[in-house]
Each structure stands twice: as C-alpha cells, then as structure tokens.
Amino acid sequence: MKALIQRVSEASVSVDGQAVSSIGRGLLVLLGVVRADGEAEADRLARKTAAMRIFPDAEGTMNLSCTDAGGDILAVSQFTLAASLRRGNRPSYADAAGREQALPLYEHFCRRLEELTGRPVGRGVFGADMQVSLVNDGPVTIIADTDAF
Numbered sequence: 001m002k003a004l005i006q007r008v009s010e011a012s013v014s015v016d017g018q019a020v021s022s023i024g025r026g027l028l029v030l031l032g033v034v035r036a037d038g039e040a041e042a043d044r045l046a047r048k049t050a051a052m053r054i055f056p057d058a059e060g061t062m063n064l065s066c067t068d069a070g071g072d073i074l075a076v077s078q079f080t081l082a083a084s085l086r087r088g089n090r091p092s093y094a095d096a097a098g099r100e101q102a103l104p105l106y107e108h109f110c111r112r113l114e115e116l117t118g119r120p121v122g123r124g125v126f127g128a129d130m131q132v133s134l135v136n137d138g139p140v141t142i143i144a145d146t147d148a149f
Contacts (some may be wrong), residue, residue: 001041001105002032002081007140008052011074012132013124021122026071028134031109032081033102034095041146042105046112048149054140062140067117070144075113075123076132077106099127 004029012022029049054062055069066073082096097105104124110121124130 001034001037001045001109001146003045003144004019004030004078004081005048005049005052005142005144006030006134009135009137009144011132011134013074013076013122013133015125015128020125022073022128023072023074023122025069025137027073028065028132029073029075029090030078030081030132031075031106032078033105034082035097035098035101036095037097037101037105039105039108039145042109043112044146044149046109046116048144050113050116052142067119069143072119072122073113073117074122074124075106075110077102078128103127 008026008028010022010024011028013020027049029035050067051065053065055064055071057063079093079102080091080098082093083091084095085091106126110123113121
C-alpha cells in the first residue's frame with residue numbers, strides 16, 4: 001500500500017463540480033492499493049498515519065500527530081500511485097489492485113483511521129474522476145510505502 005501524505009491548511013475533493021468533502025488543517029492522504037495488499041497493510045499504514053508527528057508543537061518543532069494538533073484527515077483513493085515506469089515512458093498499472101480488492105481496503109483504511117483518531121475521515125468518491133484542491137502547509141509531504149516498514 002502506498003500513500004502520499006500532505007500536511008495541509010485546507011483540502012477538498014469534488015466530482016462533476018460538486019463538493020464531496022473538505023477539511024481545514026490536517027492531512028490529505030492519497031492512497032494507492034496494490035495487488036499484494038491486505039488488511040494488515042491497511043492497518044499498518046493507518047497506524048503510521050495517525051501517529052505521524054509532523055505538526056508543530058509550541059516551540060515550532062514537528063512533534064505532534066494530526067490528532068494531537070486537532071487536525072482533520074481527508075483520504076482519497078488514487079490507483080496511479082501504483083504506477084511503474086520500469087519499461088518505456090507510459091506508466092504501467094499492472095500492480096494496482098482492482099476495484100473488488102481496492103475499495104474494501106480503502107474503506108478499511110478510512111475506518112481504521114477513524115478508530116485510531118476518534119474523528120471522522122473525509123473521503124473522495126472511489127473510482128470517480130475527482131478534482132482535489134489543497135494548500136500544502138510547510139510544505140510537508142511524506143511518501144509512505146508499507147513495503148518499507
């Protein structure tokens with residue numbers, strides 16, 4: 001499972017010009033599910049995301065989690081994170097999980113984050129052509145891959 005996690009001052013997702021979800025200060029998580037993933041990977045990534053200390057404390061040191069900082073989370077599915085550029089210039093998505101696998105794992109990841117943070121997690125619309133807007137705060141952007149932890 002792969003995620004691009006951004007600390008934001010605000011973020012939103014819309015479909016066909018209609019707002020679907022928005023948050024203020026918090027995390028925007030773009031989530032890619034690969035065929036080798038299961039609930040164990042979703043759980044590990046949710047735990048890392050919830051506990052990641054990338055918000056400033058009173059001294060300005062990145063020492064607080066999103067929950068500690070009172071932030072929100074918006075999670076958006078993004079199969080293109082599973083892209084491979086090993087051969088040629090056109091990305092291959094052969095490693096990306098299909099809808100029947102990816103959707104339940106995306107929802108599991110979101111529910112797990114809600115359990116860990118005690119707050120609702122905003123969501124995009126799985127499989128839709130979404131427009132995501134954000135103001136990256138810092139900028140702070142973290143790439144997380146469950147193969148690495």
